[in-house]
Amino acid sequence: MDATDLKTTASAGVVTPQRAAFREPLRLKCGRAIANYELAYETYGNLNATCSNAVLVCHALNASHHVAGVYADEPNNVGWWDNMIGPGKPLDTNRFFVVGVNNLGGCHGSTGPQSINPETGQPWGADFPLVTVEDWVNAQARLADQLGIQQFAAVMGGSLGAMQCLQWSIAYPQRTRHALVIACAPNLSAQNIAFNEVARQAILTDPDFHNGDYYAQNVTPRRGLRVARMVGHITYLSDDEMASKFGRTLKHGRVNYSFDTEFEIESYLRYQADKFAGYFDANTYLRITKALDYFDPAFEHNGDLAKALAGATAGFLVVSFTTDWRFSPERSREIVHALLKNKRDVTYAEIDAPHGHDAFLLDDARYHKLVAAYFARIDAEGKS
């Protein structure tokens, strides 16, 4: 038993989302630029006098800037990584000032396809640029400028969020003291891209998609979003986890020879799909899957990931989960090997967890103790 076991943890409490506005055009990787955009963000804890205790938390596909705590008027709307972040939690807001941000192109408050394009007075829709992980990180860096954060004590994320951490370490080595790269891959495999493509085709061919300009029609491509979410969900869970959670359990004890819900797993997927289709924007979904597909820092180095990471100076914690078949431990080891080739300071852990890719979001004691221990060695005053 160590110190982390004895801590009393608490919620980050009531938080208030904030907005930052940016007038200066941001050059995007696609060649276009975007001006007059806003980012929604939240903070937890207090920025210290030397502005050296800030930690940026990057979100994955369907999360947001609401990382921890609750809203005053929505006491059940708990942040997506609330088990990780708060007073006494692995990322301890008593020590660190934590920033969560909704990425550019998102649908949770930051400027995205749903927003009004000031040049036309209409929603951006199909015309919203295809943003990349690199663009998101550049936008996050500008937010850090506004907040007076010259260097993050750490950037942290899981899955697509972890890709942003990698990109921070590459693009802004001096601003990234540590990078916590969790359930990550250095790029998508053909199979990963294939699943994304299924999701995209479901959305793109939904008659209610209207080539991305569905806002004006007062419809949303719900059917496509439902299928996209179902496909995604399957890849987030392990086969074993699905077997133990649902198995072949029948909703009514027997099959009824119809296309209604028969197995529990169908019921679960449909429920998740309906919920998701009710709040997520299809244009954002399409763009996030593309950002995932495109991310490949080694591409411009002839596939040499070590070269891509050569300029990184951060300390790294890389974590993978044994049953994650979306971004398997093997993919994390590619990152570790590339970092070791550059003689970087890297800690690697493969957590034996049954939950598949989603394990990074769950409250696994060994995983959380590891993260807590890693943060314990980070000096909030900026020396290490």
Next chain:
Amino acid sequence: MDATDLKTTASAGVVTPQRAAFREPLRLKCGRAIANYELAYETYGNLNATCSNAVLVCHALNASHHVAGVYADEPNNVGWWDNMIGPGKPLDTNRFFVVGVNNLGGCHGSTGPQSINPETGQPWGADFPLVTVEDWVNAQARLADQLGIQQFAAVMGGSLGAMQCLQWSIAYPQRTRHALVIACAPNLSAQNIAFNEVARQAILTDPDFHNGDYYAQNVTPRRGLRVARMVGHITYLSDDEMASKFGRTLKHGRVNYSFDTEFEIESYLRYQADKFAGYFDANTYLRITKALDYFDPAFEHNGDLAKALAGATAGFLVVSFTTDWRFSPERSREIVHALLKNKRDVTYAEIDAPHGHDAFLLDDARYHKLVAAYFARIDAEGKS
């Protein structure tokens, strides 16, 4: 080198599909019955005088009775298991009389949702019953009756086709001398069902589905079928196979920040999806995925597969493929263990192949030699 290496193999040549009509109502597992149905079938080789050399080949999701050879007017339309079946091939039509049959509810010539329901004069559409593996096997048994085949020397199939072989061994032990159960599982896992459910939801929510009665509207739910096929296709290939076949190769050398085809894997999936949506019937697809979901011979034996197989008397060849993540070797071993518990004569091989589930269709030398060797020990005269 053994005898099989020295054989000259040839095509089954030009074959002619045939049709068998059945007037007697067939009781279905769902409780309904179907009368006046037809089955499309093909045969290769010659039935011997004692009718003891017949081998039934059962098809999986999207195949048909066209198992080997070509059609006179379609010389490029090669049967789906032509590499396995023909003169001198592993299933040698010089020795065996091979029967391929399109299952009831199919869309390749047998009575199915597209067919005219004689009672209404309209296509069956949504009213076509949800058929099961058990129903298919019963229908196949009636076809065998018509062909004068009292007992099959072997029944053989891969994937869903292999489930039919298991069912033959259970329902008709005296008519099943051997069962070749390839790339099979004793039932679908929650993950397997989940992928089927994605495919179904894509079809069921396609506005052109019209609750299954789309024939009258002169449309087909192509969008849904496309997505269904893409999902399926991903599960047929291994991650490694996709990586080596497609990797992250770009169609035009660079990304173009659009939703057009960018990666080769996208191009491949779209091509396969379009092709499939052009010929396959959505109502058939829905029913086949349901038949897969429902198959679970152990269900009525409290999950005890050995009890379900207790009455089987066939000799068994069970084959799995190392990279098959749809029906993994572990699932085949469940079948083997259940058979061994019953002291059945069972040969099991786990083929080290990179191709995933689709390996059962491919011309792998070790796999084909194994099947050839198994057939070599079957006495076409019916003694073993």
